[in-house]
Amino acid sequence: MSEPKQLFVNLFEMACVSHITHGLWPLPGNNRERFADLDYWLELAQLLEDGGFDGIFLADVIGAYDVFRGGPETALREGLQSPNLDPLLLVPAMAAVTERLGFGVTFSTTYEPPFAFARRMSTLDHLTKGRIGWNIVTSYLPNAARNFGLDGEVPHDVRYRYADEYLDVLYKLWEGSWDDDAVVADRASGVFTDPSKVRYIDHVGERFRVAGPHIVHPSVQRTPTLFQATGSPAGIEFAGRHAEVVFTGGRTSDEFRRNADGMRDAAERHGRERDDIRFIAMAGVIVGRTQEEAEDKWRLYREHASLDGILAHSSLPVDLTAFPRDITVREALARADFPASKVPYLPLDTTVGAALDFIKQGRDERFLVVGDPKTVADEIERWLDEDGLDGINLRQYHSFDTARDFAELVVPELRRRGRLPQEGEVSGTLRERLFGAGRSRLPERHIGARYRGGANLDAPVEPLRLDFEHAASF
Ligand SMILES: Cc1cc2nc3c(=O)[nH]c(=O)nc-3n(C[C@H](O)[C@H](O)[C@H](O)COP(=O)(O)O)c2cc1C
Structure with missing residues (x-):
């Protein structure tokens, strides 16, 4: 074996x-x-x-x-x-x-x-x-x-x-x-x-x-x-x-x-x-x-997680906390005139409130x-x-x-x-x-x-081919 x-x-x-x-x-x-x-x-x-x-x-x-x-x-x-x-x-x-x-x-x-x-x-x-x-x-x-x-x-x-x-x-x-x-x-x-x-x-x-x-x-x-x-x-x-x-x-x-x-x-x-x-x-x-005991620790960490910290870290330019909790994320982004395509990781059709809770929970991980x-x-x-x-x-x-x-x-x-x-x-x-x-x-x-x-110190390296259409950044 x-x-x-x-x-x-x-x-x-x-x-x-x-x-x-x-x-x-x-x-x-x-x-x-x-x-x-x-x-x-x-x-x-x-x-x-x-x-x-x-x-x-x-x-x-x-x-x-x-x-x-x-x-x-x-x-x-x-x-x-x-x-x-x-x-x-x-x-x-x-x-x-x-x-x-x-x-x-x-x-x-x-x-x-x-x-x-x-x-x-x-x-x-x-x-x-x-x-x-x-x-x-x-x-x-x-x-x-x-x-x-x-x-x-x-x-x-x-x-x-x-x-x-x-x-x-x-x-x-x-x-x-x-x-x-x-x-x-x-x-x-x-x-x-x-x-x-x-x-x-x-x-x-x-x-x-x-x-x-x-x-x-x-x-x-x-x-x-x-x-x-x-x-x-x-x-x-x-x-x-x-x-x-x-x-x-x-x-x-x-x-x-x-x-x-x-x-x-x-x-x-x-x-x-x-x-x-x-x-x-x-x-x-x-x-x-x-x-x-493990569940208790996890609950404590989630209770104390800072939503502001997570949002600032994500560098999302739209402050979702400034919108009513009951409108959709898509609607909030539209009001902020920000393209939804730039944030594929956000659940666009849930409410702002649910999305913020979801971000704070940090549960969507493999x-x-x-x-x-x-x-x-x-x-x-x-x-x-x-x-x-x-x-x-x-x-x-x-x-x-x-x-x-x-x-x-x-x-x-x-x-x-x-x-x-x-x-x-x-x-x-x-x-x-x-x-x-x-x-x-x-x-x-x-x-x-x-x-x-x-060896090869004067031989040029084939350039890395990076001709992709790619606009997203981290
Ligand atoms: C686990 C992990 C750790 C990272 N650590 C750093 C870091 O310390 N400093 C940094 O500038 N970027 C860090 N990044 C961001 C990456 O360098 C990179 O910008 C990001 O993964 C997006 O890369 P991409 O645009 O090629 O997809 C990290 C990313 C991941 C997933």
Whole structure:
């Protein structure tokens, strides 16, 4: 009999008070307001490693949420992703108190040039001994654009075209600029680096000119493990070329499988294998010693959920709370002169009141389970076997109760069922943890590997075809 498929578990985090579960930070015992205290991250990292988590995943944004009600006031009042610390700087501290925990950090390709970022990631890969992953985002907040000298957002698909060139520069630096044996460190001769094994990259593209050589020698993974979250046609094409782990969702199993298959098809179009991408979903797991205890927690979280926080986070420009509760959402959007086609996720023919209640409840999710350890483990097994999910980003409702509950109640049950590695069984780089021992580096068939040994540095890459009609943004 084949071994059961195992789950990859990240805690979903962000260095702010209110990341995705708005309104919950003031709950008794919640540590969220300590996010700027280094001890918060050290305690959390140790809890996660000891508790059987594979990684911590750090989200990031570089601007304020100021679309809802035309300003940042709601977001600031809620602590909604602002104030927000730089996630890259938290990693070395957490790495110092752990040995196995993986780190996924978010960084945007749209506003800061690639050379300095390549250096920071190589540094983190060295310091963590190959435990670093990068969540590639192109940023979606209009305010972010205004923070970096632009009047407004770069159009959605253009952001992905820029991101593609950004990745090209990074691969040249990470994969092509230095040979593995370039560092000699020979005391007798006093030679530290063999200059014949280090080269300029001389990248000249649409957006970037980067001479190189890379200023950091090769790290364990060279290219960090590449994560991405997407659902748009342009994003899927980009993921097919680059991503190794994709966050995707879906309200039903079928929708999830269709999304994943679309990305596997895209991977094949780019010369990769279908299982070169792992799929991770954001998941809510509310567990108690009994079903009743879990239901009580879930009720508490829903009672305290902040509708304003959720709406400000969604950046919906129409303030539905300003309309009578008994008219339909379609009617409210028409009165606001806002096209209903731009909000396909809203239930247009229900009343505004029902829609707001629905948004606040947060129940329409495939990857949400509330129950005792057995119920939760049964459901997670369905996600793995029936939906084809590989891992989860655990949504936090309460810090550290969410992570501690999962560690104490769910991990032992999943281990008993062979769905998580046993304690002490885990080792290797982040990429090896996801794809198996011996795969610390990008496989040869990945586009980033084409520069190995300095090959192809002056051969242009076929541009990513992004000629889709796509107006929606996140
Ligand atoms: C689970 C998840 C996590 C995300 N985390 C971030 C983040 O930390 N920072 C960010 O700018 N965007 C984040 N996004 C948004 C994505 O980067 C992207 O903008 C969104 O998925 C829409 O992509 P698309 O337009 O290609 O479909 C996240 C999305 C999902 C689903």
